[in-house]
Amino acid sequence: MKEILKGHIIHAPALGELNITENGYMVLEDGVIAGIYDQLPAEHGDGVLHDYGDKLILQSFADMHLHAPQYPMLGMGMDLPLLDWLSTYTFPTEARFADPVYAREIYARLARELITNGTTRVCMFSSLHTDATLVLMEELEKAGVTGYVGKVNMDRNGAEGILQETTAESVAETERWLAACHFKDLKPILTPRFTPSCTNELMAELGKLKEKYGLYVQSHLSESHAEIAWVRELHPDCERYWETYDKYGLWDDHTVMAHCVHSDAVERRAMAEHNVLAVHCGDSNINISSGVCPVRQLLNEGVWVALGSDIAGGAQLPMYRVITTTIRASKVRQIMDNWQTPFLTVPEGYYLGTTAGHKYFGAGDGFSTGDALHAIVVDDSTFPTPARPLTVNERFERAIYLMEQRNIAAVWSAGRCVVQQ
Amino acid sequence: MKEILKGHIIHAPALGELNITENGYMVLEDGVIAGIYDQLPAEHGDGVLHDYGDKLILQSFADMHLHAPQYPMLGMGMDLPLLDWLSTYTFPTEARFADPVYAREIYARLARELITNGTTRVCMFSSLHTDATLVLMEELEKAGVTGYVGKVNMDRNGAEGILQETTAESVAETERWLAACHFKDLKPILTPRFTPSCTNELMAELGKLKEKYGLYVQSHLSESHAEIAWVRELHPDCERYWETYDKYGLWDDHTVMAHCVHSDAVERRAMAEHNVLAVHCGDSNINISSGVCPVRQLLNEGVWVALGSDIAGGAQLPMYRVITTTIRASKVRQIMDNWQTPFLTVPEGYYLGTTAGHKYFGAGDGFSTGDALHAIVVDDSTFPTPARPLTVNERFERAIYLMEQRNIAAVWSAGRCVVQQ
Numbered sequence: 001m002k003e004i005l006k007g008h009i010i011h012a013p014a015l016g017e018l019n020i021t022e023n024g025y026m027v028l029e030d031g032v033i034a035g036i037y038d039q040l041p042a043e044h045g046d047g048v049l050h051d052y053g054d055k056l057i058l059q060s061f062a063d064m065h066l067h068a069p070q071y072p073m074l075g076m077g078m079d080l081p082l083l084d085w086l087s088t089y090t091f092p093t094e095a096r097f098a099d100p101v102y103a104r105e106i107y108a109r110l111a112r113e114l115i116t117n118g119t120t121r122v123c124m125f126s127s128l129h130t131d132a133t134l135v136l137m138e139e140l141e142k143a144g145v146t147g148y149v150g151k152v153n154m155d156r157n158g159a160e161g162i163l164q165e166t167t168a169e170s171v172a173e174t175e176r177w178l179a180a181c182h183f184k185d186l187k188p189i190l191t192p193r194f195t196p197s198c199t200n201e202l203m204a205e206l207g208k209l210k211e212k213y214g215l216y217v218q219s220h221l222s223e224s225h226a227e228i229a230w231v232r233e234l235h236p237d238c239e240r241y242w243e244t245y246d247k248y249g250l251w252d253d254h255t256v257m258a259h260c261v262h263s264d265a266v267e268r269r270a271m272a273e274h275n276v277l278a279v280h281c282g283d284s285n286i287n288i289s290s291g292v293c294p295v296r297q298l299l300n301e302g303v304w305v306a307l308g309s310d311i312a313g314g315a316q317l318p319m320y321r322v323i324t325t326t327i328r329a330s331k332v333r334q335i336m337d338n339w340q341t342p343f344l345t346v347p348e349g350y351y352l353g354t355t356a357g358h359k360y361f362g363a364g365d366g367f368s369t370g371d372a373l374h375a376i377v378v379d380d381s382t383f384p385t386p387a388r389p390l391t392v393n394e395r396f397e398r399a400i401y402l403m404e405q406r407n408i409a410a411v412w413s414a415g416r417c418v419v420q421q
Numbered sequence: 422m423k424e425i426l427k428g429h430i431i432h433a434p435a436l437g438e439l440n441i442t443e444n445g446y447m448v449l450e451d452g453v454i455a456g457i458y459d460q461l462p463a464e465h466g467d468g469v470l471h472d473y474g475d476k477l478i479l480q481s482f483a484d485m486h487l488h489a490p491q492y493p494m495l496g497m498g499m500d501l502p503l504l505d506w507l508s509t510y511t512f513p514t515e516a517r518f519a520d521p522v523y524a525r526e527i528y529a530r531l532a533r534e535l536i537t538n539g540t541t542r543v544c545m546f547s548s549l550h551t552d553a554t555l556v557l558m559e560e561l562e563k564a565g566v567t568g569y570v571g572k573v574n575m576d577r578n579g580a581e582g583i584l585q586e587t588t589a590e591s592v593a594e595t596e597r598w599l600a601a602c603h604f605k606d607l608k609p610i611l612t613p614r615f616t617p618s619c620t621n622e623l624m625a626e627l628g629k630l631k632e633k634y635g636l637y638v639q640s641h642l643s644e645s646h647a648e649i650a651w652v653r654e655l656h657p658d659c660e661r662y663w664e665t666y667d668k669y670g671l672w673d674d675h676t677v678m679a680h681c682v683h684s685d686a687v688e689r690r691a692m693a694e695h696n697v698l699a700v701h702c703g704d705s706n707i708n709i710s711s712g713v714c715p716v717r718q719l720l721n722e723g724v725w726v727a728l729g730s731d732i733a734g735g736a737q738l739p740m741y742r743v744i745t746t747t748i749r750a751s752k753v754r755q756i757m758d759n760w761q762t763p764f765l766t767v768p769e770g771y772y773l774g775t776t777a778g779h780k781y782f783g784a785g786d787g788f789s790t791g792d793a794l795h796a797i798v799v800d801d802s803t804f805p806t807p808a809r810p811l812t813v814n815e816r817f818e819r820a821i822y823l824m825e826q827r828n829i830a831a832v833w834s835a836g837r838c839v840v841q842q
Contacts, residue, residue: 071805072805072808073808074804075823076815076818076822078818093807096809102808287749289752289756289760289764292753292756328708331707335713343710346500384530384531385526385527386493387494387513387516387517388513390497394497397497398495401496401497402495402496402736
């Protein structure tokens with residue numbers, strides 16, 4: 001089936017590069033991008049036209065780190081120290097997902113909120129509950145959200161009796177979950193919560209599962225000073241945090257590490273060398289007062305960086321807010337560096353919140369020929385009347401800052417239009 | 422006329438203090454608070470009941486620094502250096518307000534967006550145009566927004582030919598404007614844009630107008646290092662920025678100074694001693710990369726601090742977002758101070774965004790007997806179902822983080838219900 005999207009097409013093929021086709025045409029063959037044109041070539045005149053008029057056609061967003069079972073506690077407990085926050089809110093909330101009925105209600109809503117806000121790809125933590133994780137994947141699939149979801153592994157330092165597995169349970173439940181994963185655009189990813197949550201035995205078993213099933217891995221890295229000190233105590237043989245994953249074969253191409261706020265030069269080099277994805281979660285880092293990640297430095301050193309909402313350490317699910325928060329955090333970093341470090345521009349923030357994440361799933365650079373379409377259509381006609389006509393580039397920048405869910409007129413995910421307002 | 426508001430009543434009588442009356446009753450006599458009660462006293466049984474059920478009744482917000490004519494450029498030019506931003510966006514946009522028809526369209530919309538987002542009191546910059554300033558005041562009054570509005574004075578370093586007055590014009594137009602101000606809940610405030618925008622002659626004239634009409638003054642102070650250096654060049658006789666206002670009698674009780682990011686100990690003491698209001702604009706300071714204001718330090722030293730959206734340096738008009746941005750900025754400050762400075766808590770942020778600003782207009786501490794009611798009613802029933810029933814305090818904190826315009830079910834301003842969804 002041939003479809004044509006008409007509108008102002010804006011994508012980011014590389015960091016800081018913005019490609020704009022005004023009043024352009026994007027041709028899809030069975031949901032896959034066949035080309036972008038100024039004028040519709042005659043041979044495509046037979047396609048079904050989606051005429052978005054004066055609207056902006058942007059890449060959809062990829063949220064590369066978030067905790068689905070923390071959605072019900074969004075915006076809560078933000079004044080508490082990290083450990084009290086975990087014991088008062090996080091662990092009791094995640095424990096509720098032992099109940100698949102509760103999970104269904106929350107996850108249906110989360111999936112809906114993700115997709116209507118333009119997030120079509122995720123790399124997501126579930127809780128340690130196998131059944132709720134499958135419910136989560138079902139609801140994401142129903143809504144049109146694609147990507148990777150992980151049943152959490154945690155056999156120590158959780159909340160005994162309500163949120164902790166034995167090592168054997170953790171392995172067996174992971175196997176049961178993997179066997180039950182039959183989704184089209186949602187895949188399982190191994191998810192040791194973080195080093196302090198997993199015994200060495202469990203880590204070793206996860207390393208074996210990774211090998212056995214050819215899985216990717218996601219976890220947390222160097223988020224706060226206290227956490228780094230704790231990991232050092234737990235693994236006196238490892239000089240740095242990343243080695244505690246590497247030791248068990250979990251530090252590999254496409255391993256996803258959230259935060260990396262305090263990674264030193266050696267750890268950063270280990271990321272770049274192994275094609276590890278560092279997921280920057282600016283809102284969360286500030287809410288928890290962890291630190292301000294030197295994103296520019298990571299990028300300059302060749303580390304692959306994308307963005308995550310990290311709800312509920314982050315309090316904002318929509319990725320357009322995460323992008324502007326990322327830009328603001330980079331300006332804070334600039335101030336902290338005595339104005340020596342350039343901040344992230346809007347096109348750079350857009351790239352990190354879109355292309356950099358989409359590439360995790362095998363996508364090309366921006367809207368790339370041969371890729372299934374992941375896009376949003378933005379209606380900016382309700383923004384305040386500007387003092388003069390704006391260029392499409394200016395409209396794009398303003399949309400990134402001012403967009404709300406109601407401005408997202410359509411969402412395309414994996415080649416299908418899944419939201420149409 | 423006697424009216425009764427029923428709901429969960431939450432106000433901040435002092436910094437960090439939260440007063441909650443669950444399922445309480447607030448009695449109004451002709452829009453003025455007569456009392457707050459757990460049970461409705463028998464003698465008030467004859468009042469008109471506004472039963473808000475399980476909703477939250479909060480103080481409305483006071484936005485103590487914003488530029489009305491920059492509303493059309495909200496979220497634009499954020500990647501530009503300050504001087505380019507001024508010449509490309511700010512000055513041409515403000516210049517458009519020479520046209521009262523354009524002003525009417527924009528200001529009607531701005532007033533509506535302010536009030537529906539719960540901002541009932543403002544201390545606001547207009548442009549230098551007298552007629553557009555009167556249009557702004559009319560539209561604010563129509564919508565139910567109260568407070569102070571200032572026609573800007575600027576006789577140098579503006580944009581010649583499109584946005585600059587002569588000294589004589591500036592004085593004459595200010596007199597014309599003052600003579601035309603006949604509004605009930607909107608008052609004029611003298612508004613030299615900032616020291617670099619006003620010749621010494623103009624400053625001296627403004628000092629005389631202040632005396633003659635008994636007016637308050639608003640301006641900018643110590644926002645960025647470059648600006649401070651510029652002011653020092655312009656006023657070699659003044660050791661510090663604040664003295665350039667003091668020299669002309671403009672540094673006085675209730676003088677409003679936006680930013681104060683880089684004020685040193687002497688300047689901070691001058692604020693505290695003269696009861697000058699320092700308006701913290703966290704979003705703007707970060708967007709423009711000016712610095713991170715040491716708000717905790719100002720508060721500890723007895724400086725009167727309130728909050729401003731500072732659109733369009735700030736890119737967020739709703740004050741609930743400004744409050745959470747303020748909290749985040751305070752956490753950044755904590756990080757910058759090597760975790761030695763406590764961040765601002767949610768009740769503290771709420772106080773700064775409400776009571777601290779309302780006091781500028783003569784209001785008491787929180788919902789205070791004898792004050793005309795300024796309040797919003799928040800419907801949080803559409804937030805995600807929490808893992809357990811929440812306390813009203815928890816619901817309050819979550820509302821501050823997650824509120825959107827659609828959650829504001831009603832707005833009361835100066836004793837009248839002006840928005841009812």
